[in-house]
Amino acid sequence: MANHNAHSGHGGHEGGHGSLKSYVIGFILSIVLTIIPLVAVMNDMFSKQVTTVLILVMAILQFAVQLLFFMHIRDEKKPRFNLIALIFGLVIMLTIVAGSIWIMTYNAVAS
Amino acid sequence: MAHAIDPHAGAHGHPAHDHHHGHDHHDQEEMKTFGFWLFLITDVILFGTLFATFVVLRLNTAGGPTGGELIELPGIIASTFILLTSSFTSGIALLEMNRGNKKGLIVWLIITALLGASFIYLEVTEFIHLVHEGATIGTSAYWSAFFTLVGTHGLHVSVGLVWMTALIIQLSRRGITPVTKRKVNIISLYWHFLDVVWIFVFTIVYLMGVM
Amino acid sequence: MWHKIKDFSSEFFVTGDPLILGAQVSIAITLVAIVFTLTYFKKWRWLWTEWLTTVDHKRIGIMYIIASILMLFRGGVDALLMRVQLAAPQLEFLHADHYNAIFTTHGVIMILFMAMPLMFGLFNIVVPLQIGARDVAFPFLNSLSFWMFFFGAMLFNVSFIIGGSPDAGWLAYPPLSELSGSPGVGQDFYIWGIQISGIGSLATGINFVVTILKMRAPGMKLMQMPMFSWSVLSSCVTIMFAFPILTVTLFLLFLDRYLGAHFFTLDGGGNPMMYINLIWMWGHPEVYIVILPAFGIFSEIVATFSKKKLFGYKSMVFALMSISFFSFFTWAHHFFTMGSGANVNAFFAITTMLIAIPTGVKVFNWLFTMYRGKLSFPTPMLWTIAFIPCFVVGGMTGVLLSVAPADFQFHNSYFLIAHFHQVLIGGVVFGYFAGLYYWWPKMFGFRLHEGLGKWAFWFWNIGFYVCFMPQYALGLMGMTRRFNEYDFDMGWQPLNVVSTVGAFLMGLAFIFQVWQIAHSIKFLKKETSGDAWDGRTLEWSIPSPAPMYNFARTPVVTSQDDWWEKKQRRLRGEAELPEVAAAEKAPLEPIHMPRNSGIPFIMSTCWFVAGFGFVWDWKWMIVLGLAGVIISMLARSFSYNTDYYIPVDEIERTEAAARGAH
Amino acid sequence: MRSKFRMLATGLFLAMVFLISGCSSEQYIVLDPKGPIGESQKDLILISTLLCAVIIVPVLILTAIIVWRYRDRPGRKAAYKPEWEHNTKLEVTWWSIPIVIIIILGAVTVYYTYKLEPSKAIASDKEPITIQVTSMDWKWLFKYPGEDIATVNYVKFPEDTPIRFQLTSDTAMNSFWIPQLGGQLYSMSGMAMTLYLQADEQGSYYGSGANFNGEDFAQMTFTADAVSQEEYDAWVEEVKADAPALTMDGYKELQKPGRSDVQLFSSFPEGLFEQIVTQYVEEGSSGAHSHHGGGAEASTDEEAASDEHASHGAEETEAANASHEGHAGH
Ligand code: HEA
């Protein structure tokens, strides 16, 4: 029945998961993932390009950590509308950013 | 979430159970959580647009100061850790709620709100500092984009604070009910989300700014 | 003192133009008349409790539709004024600034305040009924959306008599729309009017996505959902991802104008081109947002009046979803001529053309639904059949525009104007009219006069071609859009005259429609069966107009076109399927309903006040309005008594009355 | 009633045909190009129209046939199959036909997009003439850096010679369009765009600003005359001899919003175009930023410009793009 399928809501509160352990792990990971780019930038450890890539990767990992350990995206039941919506949203968001950068490089103003 | 208290939780959607009050609420509250999730995704797009604007205009300082010249990283690092911690404490609040501990829930929410308030305090101080250094929203495209992006995030946090306060009052009056439970769930989602956004603000505006 | 008031009011009110003076007077008279009527018949309380505070999706839908028809009238009058001005070279009918204001308001009103609300009206009326739900997912939010739209639209329209209309084009490119180019308040009305209603649209988008995903009747799988509901889903998903971009873009423009920021200004490192980039990221998906539901409507109607199952259900669904996905990857085709280089243009040309493929598949599926069908032609079907050739040709000229190097010649010419009117009128307007005619009996419980409807239909159609076909030719003659006058020696006059004639034919058509409605109300022909067209989907299984709770018992769905299948089973004398029978025989139960609330109305009024304050930069008013908004939100957060139950005996009474009317 | 409609429709249709044919074919200036760019664009328009028509026309005919044949009437012979709702073969067919057409059309489009990239020079044995174009409120200013003359709302150039238009705007953006020579390109403040056009025939061509930029937008039409080289040289001489000079003050006068008649000037302040492009750059711009201006300035001379940019290294790409739009597109 549809409502059976439709019944999925957001996880994060369906009993078993969301344990203290997962929050602590998530917290520690997010601290580590913040410190790495900080150290890399403050000490000028790598070339500009490498640093840029590094800190962006760290930010994305950090995002994944929040999603998995704090927002419990894994625990959603099927059909996973939350996840689908999120992925679609991220694709569009990246399109907006990357598309703007691409198009606007050719129309920069003298400044 | 209502599984713990709803003996009929296995049978939602079946017409025969439609009258069941707890069940009715269960579906309703779950739907609201889903709706809020979708709202958060629209917020992703909103911030994405602001990020796109910032990145495109990042070099347009019109002869004025650049971000790298004025940003003072220590304060920003402090606020980053404060916000990270508050994301964690809001999670603890949720755990307390699931254990049915109203007092613990309220205490952890208050801690979260206080951390949030200190984040806002630091941000306001930073803005005042920048204005003193001669960087306002009207200084150049760079600073317009800077203040708008960072400020929009700050506005979100402030709204979250007001909302959290309202929620704490409701919790202390009504205790943990399906409705207040859903509200706590939602606000903690919101709070984690703001943390994620901040990570990107921190990386793209501040770290890359001083690189 | 007197002087001060006079100075102020000459800045505050738009003065000096007889046309506008006439409008001001007639608006004042209308307002007085409305207030008088309401007072005389003691209807204020009724207005408040039955309409202004309602959270019933059907009533909200009706209010959307009324508002949008009024906006169609205003946008249409704008169009006729423009056409008059263009009928002869160097006519002195409208001054340049007046003309500029008119095409700006025409574009904004038609798309944002006519097409969008008409679409939302149909969503509201049809979707819950079609999926077997008692209401939308968030009835309170739904009411808020409507009032946000309404007060946003009012704020925009007020600029006509107070302060002056915006005149920088419907998408308000900076730097023209910046303070440097538009120092008046018109542009601020534009920003706040659209911003406020845009937030409402965003909320509607979320609301219907949740409704469709989570509130379907038991048994209705996604792949059994009526096609209109699918199209609403695709449209609302698109709204969810597109409207935040609009919110930000307008907000940035506002910051430029209000706080002296430099996003899109000429100086301070601002880049006006960034605005163009951003606004089309919303603007392109927006045109698909309005066309997708029309596709859904046509799908319903074609199946109903061919007495045949919709052909290629799965590929229809796939096409809808891929159109809404791809609509986010084509925006740059609106500025091929910005000089972003061959890579950018090639990429966006290809992505644009790709959309023709799923759209084409839909056209073929409609055709093959009719193929081997049994076609009848009441008005909804007429609009549907007129739509196909019109939209196909309009879509084809769209594909021509998407050929980037050729667009260098079409861009900003009347060729473009003809393209988008052909898809907007031939697609969107025809589609919504079809839907309106189709679901009218369901909404109001009476039928519309078919004869007058056919007159209107023919006038719209003929008028359309007479008006817009010549514009393709004018585009190829080099006539650019937004010209308020042209020279004698260009030879553009004859075709412009033809075009103007066509516009007035459409005006006549509109008059026929108004007449049709008035006539039908007067000679009320009650529609009592609940199933006016021998329909196929759930909404036709309940009385017309639907009772407040829609379905006395939650229906159980077993197939696509569920109502049709059920009727077929009855005709064949078969026994009802066990699960369906069980649900139908189940005893009535109290129905859980949301309570009416005045908060949406009050909160939107406060937004209006705040917006008005921002426009004139009256700080006290801004603070007042925003404070009201915040208080309303908190009031809502603290109210827990938001729903109630309809008792069984009341349901029995209502049902008996509805059956009794048979 | 129906027959009345038909009469009305036929009447209107005939009137339309009459009026359209009343206009001579030369009036369709987009389809009557006089230069290589416009010529290619016309070809492209025709090719794409044909490609689309290949599928659109059958669709229209099919619609008419189906609607006619399957209408419900007593005693009709056509089949009625209410459950017929799926046929894989058919569906595959109409997914694939549009796909094929779009692939062909896409290939053609990409080919022409690179071929007709506006900043790409037109192959010719003649040296291109540079004309700097500025859209203003509400007039066009043309400057001939090679000849050191300037005009308003009028432009003249020799036939058979590539013209390198450099476009910028003084305030709001506009779009520079001479339909018979080729498609338009935006003129935008703060950047200089390059558009190559050429007239193969002598003639007087209509030009306009195609992008709305405010009140007197409709007055921004101009004439582009293509003449023989001799005539052009003579005209330049004449302007140099007879016309007044455009001074900085005169330019300030032009900047005032308003329409203008044709004007001719025997000279203009040096570097005026570069000044217009960089006018919104704040005083005291430092470091990399002043080079952006430099980029635009140098771009009057392509070689020098690229040299200069090369010397500024990677961070300068931004400036290079501002003045050499689209190059990255090659
Ligand atoms: C409802 C609104 C709507 C719809 C549906 C469309 C549909 C399309 N539009 Fe349109 N468009 C507008 C509204 C709309 N447009 C508006 C308002 C503007 C101007 C805004 C402004 O500047 O103010 C505009 C402008 C516009 C431009 C910009 C032109 C310019 O500014 O220079 C372009 C360019 O690519 C374009 C292309 C298309 C294409 C390719 C489609 C396609 O989706 C069409 C697809 C449909 C078909 C092709 C027909 C059916 C298909 C078949 C039968 C199959 C086979 C066909 C082929 C293989 C060809 N449109």
Ligand code: HEA
């Ligand atoms: C859904 C969208 C929609 C719709 C339905 C329409 C409908 C019409 N449009 Fe619109 N149009 C746009 C969207 C739309 N338009 C947009 C987005 C623009 C671009 C704006 C811009 O450039 O910024 C535009 C621009 C535009 C132009 C170009 C202006 C210019 O560039 O200079 C023209 C010119 O002919 C025009 C004409 C018409 C006509 C004749 C109708 C007709 O269909 C209208 C039919 C008429 C009625 C329904 C009116 C009925 C009224 C009466 C019967 C009362 C009679 C009373 C009196 C005469 C006082 N439109």
Ligand SMILES: [Cu+2]
């Ligand atoms: Cu588009």
